[in-house]
Amino acid sequence: MGEFDLIRRFFQRPVRRAALGVGDDCALLAPAPGMQLAVSSDMLVEGRHFFADVDPRLLGHKSLAVNLSDLAACGARPLAFTLALSLPRADAAWTEAFAAGLLALADAHGCELVGGDTTQGPLNICITVFGEVPPGAALLRSGARAGDDVWVSGTLGDARLALEVFRGTLTLPAAAFELARRRMETPVPRVALGLALRGIATAALDVSDGLVGDLRHILEASGVGATLDADAAAARVALGTPDVDAGLDIDTLRLCALSGGDDYELAFTAPAAARAAVEAAGRAAGTPVARIGRIDAEPGLRIVDAAGAPVAQRFTSFDHFA
Amino acid sequence: MGEFDLIRRFFQRPVRRAALGVGDDCALLAPAPGMQLAVSSDMLVEGRHFFADVDPRLLGHKSLAVNLSDLAACGARPLAFTLALSLPRADAAWTEAFAAGLLALADAHGCELVGGDTTQGPLNICITVFGEVPPGAALLRSGARAGDDVWVSGTLGDARLALEVFRGTLTLPAAAFELARRRMETPVPRVALGLALRGIATAALDVSDGLVGDLRHILEASGVGATLDADAAAARVALGTPDVDAGLDIDTLRLCALSGGDDYELAFTAPAAARAAVEAAGRAAGTPVARIGRIDAEPGLRIVDAAGAPVAQRFTSFDHFA
Numbered sequence: 001m002g003e004f005d006l007i008r009r010f011f012q013r014p015v016r017r018a019a020l021g022v023g024d025d026c027a028l029l030a031p032a033p034g035m036q037l038a039v040s041s042d043m044l045v046e047g048r049h050f051f052a053d054v055d056p057r058l059l060g061h062k063s064l065a066v067n068l069s070d071l072a073a074c075g076a077r078p079l080a081f082t083l084a085l086s087l088p089r090a091d092a093a094w095t096e097a098f099a100a101g102l103l104a105l106a107d108a109h110g111c112e113l114v115g116g117d118t119t120q121g122p123l124n125i126c127i128t129v130f131g132e133v134p135p136g137a138a139l140l141r142s143g144a145r146a147g148d149d150v151w152v153s154g155t156l157g158d159a160r161l162a163l164e165v166f167r168g169t170l171t172l173p174a175a176a177f178e179l180a181r182r183r184m185e186t187p188v189p190r191v192a193l194g195l196a197l198r199g200i201a202t203a204a205l206d207v208s209d210g211l212v213g214d215l216r217h218i219l220e221a222s223g224v225g226a227t228l229d230a231d232a233a234a235a236r237v238a239l240g241t242p243d244v245d246a247g248l249d250i251d252t253l254r255l256c257a258l259s260g261g262d263d264y265e266l267a268f269t270a271p272a273a274a275r276a277a278v279e280a281a282g283r284a285a286g287t288p289v290a291r292i293g294r295i296d297a298e299p300g301l302r303i304v305d306a307a308g309a310p311v312a313q314r315f316t317s318f319d320h321f322a
Numbered sequence: 323m324g325e326f327d328l329i330r331r332f333f334q335r336p337v338r339r340a341a342l343g344v345g346d347d348c349a350l351l352a353p354a355p356g357m358q359l360a361v362s363s364d365m366l367v368e369g370r371h372f373f374a375d376v377d378p379r380l381l382g383h384k385s386l387a388v389n390l391s392d393l394a395a396c397g398a399r400p401l402a403f404t405l406a407l408s409l410p411r412a413d414a415a416w417t418e419a420f421a422a423g424l425l426a427l428a429d430a431h432g433c434e435l436v437g438g439d440t441t442q443g444p445l446n447i448c449i450t451v452f453g454e455v456p457p458g459a460a461l462l463r464s465g466a467r468a469g470d471d472v473w474v475s476g477t478l479g480d481a482r483l484a485l486e487v488f489r490g491t492l493t494l495p496a497a498a499f500e501l502a503r504r505r506m507e508t509p510v511p512r513v514a515l516g517l518a519l520r521g522i523a524t525a526a527l528d529v530s531d532g533l534v535g536d537l538r539h540i541l542e543a544s545g546v547g548a549t550l551d552a553d554a555a556a557a558r559v560a561l562g563t564p565d566v567d568a569g570l571d572i573d574t575l576r577l578c579a580l581s582g583g584d585d586y587e588l589a590f591t592a593p594a595a596a597r598a599a600v601e602a603a604g605r606a607a608g609t610p611v612a613r614i615g616r617i618d619a620e621p622g623l624r625i626v627d628a629a630g631a632p633v634a635q636r637f638t639s640f641d642h643f644a
């Protein structure tokens with residue numbers, strides 16, 4: 001047996017729900033009768049999605065978290081995933097820690113590792129995740145209607161603030177940096193909220209490249225426009241709250257909230273008549289939700305301040321080829 | 323729109339069978355009622371699975387072919403796949419050619435691209451493929467029984483011969499090299515044969531790392547041993563047939579057939595009573611099949627020549643961390 005097979009063993013466990021797990025040419029999934037299968041793939045690359053010296057346990061968590069976040073954005077219940085891993089060398093200690101972080105989050109969501117691939121090469125992690133959703137119940141990007149509210153879950157912008165500290169463009173007090181770093185390294189996929197929003201939200205996606213850029217996908221798919229309250233969004237930055245006292249000005253808070261990226265929160269729309277239902281879904285899921293704008297019939301995205309006046313500041317999306 | 327999005331567009335086409343394709347947080351698959359979903363992931367890395375200067379159209383073909391080969395080995399009918407792609411830079415010409423090769427093979431098998439990811443990084447291609455199979459019908463590695471024949475489809479060893487020419491360890495006549503190179507660059511996934519072998523084969527897998535190494539997976543999973551005829555296997559090397567006249571000695575032919583790797587043929591077992599049924603399945607699928615050994619109750623793998631005498635030559639598997 002080569003090191004190749006030994007490494008693979010860290011990921012091999014008996015399956016519970018799948019018909020067949022790791023170890024054959026294919027895994028076999030048996031979706032519940034009548035259910036559709038939601039599928040999403042994300043690839044994480046060293047230097048682009050994480051630093052070379054990241055704690056492998058945290059990287060294992062994040063690699064699955066960003067995929068579960070896509071299931072959450074569709075209102076799908078996690079079922080299983082595959083892992084393809086390219087490693088520069090067979091490093092047992094690194095792989096064991098990576099597997100521990102990965103499988104802890106998988107267990108927390110009842111999401112089984114059913115198969116994958118291991119090879120030698122530049123560090124690259126590709127996960128494909130599967131979830132179940134009843135036909136017609138998936139939250140899509142195309143259902144937003146004029147008059148809907150725009151909502152966002154959890155907090156925005158903190159992961160970007162941590163990144164800027166690592167890049168050396170920003171200095172933060174130690175406690176604020178630790179908080180931001182946790183948001184960057186261990187994002188929380190909003191799976192329970194996605195499930196609770198079935199039948200309530202008209203459109204949803206997960207915020208990975210920055211709110212403004214991602215929200216445009218909903219606007220395009222739905223054929224609508226939106227007005228976004230930059231100050232309501234800025235209020236979602238954990239580091240902007242008085243008890244953290246990170247000393248950030250409003251322009252920085254707005255920028256991080258609107259175009260930070262790496263948030264893995266849900267942005268979604270719902271009719272104004274459903275406000276109480278959205279609030280109840282947030283409480284049921286244990287996830288804060290906040291209204292930050294409204295959908296307009298007029299195309300385009302208008303960014304205003306708390307008083308409704310246009311904001312001149314420019315907010316662009318984080319592009320992987322920028 | 324960034325180059326990132328433009329590149330993604332090469333892969334975006336309307337879906338036919340899936341409930342939702344590329345462009346949302348998840349794709350939605352609607353498996354036929356009662357069917358199980360066979361799932362497999364393969365990751366291809368530059369320098370390990372292909373050369374940097376490979377024709378991107380051929381690479382597109384091969385990237386999907388090696389995944390379809392896993393479905394074939396399970397007797398599953400291709401349904402859909404996701405593609406995650408890491409590219410050093412946004413190269414439209416390269417990506418368009420890659421997509422053309424990939425999608426041509428996908429169309430030939432009715433296998434839809436339903437989602438994926440594109441990012442910047444060292445060239446890496448990760449495909450996850452989905453197929454349908456009725457419950458209990460999947461060809462597994464664990465069903466081989468003492469007395470079963472060992473079969474292999476198509477040809478063996480030619481891809482490895484091409485690789486050795488590229489490595490400079492071997493010289494071949496031009497025509498023979500072209501044939502071998504085609505086998506290396508455009509493997510043919512044995513999907514039709516896998517489907518035809520449902521209910522006939524007792525165990526199956528696809529030969530990717532070399533016949534001897536891969537066959538051991540069947541022996542371990544089934545708790546059996548085998549006797550393999552090295553000369554019957556060597557006779558499966560296309561470059562060993564008289565009309566090609568590549569001038570290869572029997573030791574080279576045996577080595578390439580038994581431990582060449584990159585074959586993407588099916589190795590499978592079936593009861594001796596099913597020989598006519600296996601031959602008929604091969605004819606129905608348009609794929610040659612040949613008997614190259616038998617399953618024994620005694621554990622271990624014994625390699626013999628055409629006369630039944632043990633072969634002293636050593637045949638090891640191709641290990642990605644060797």
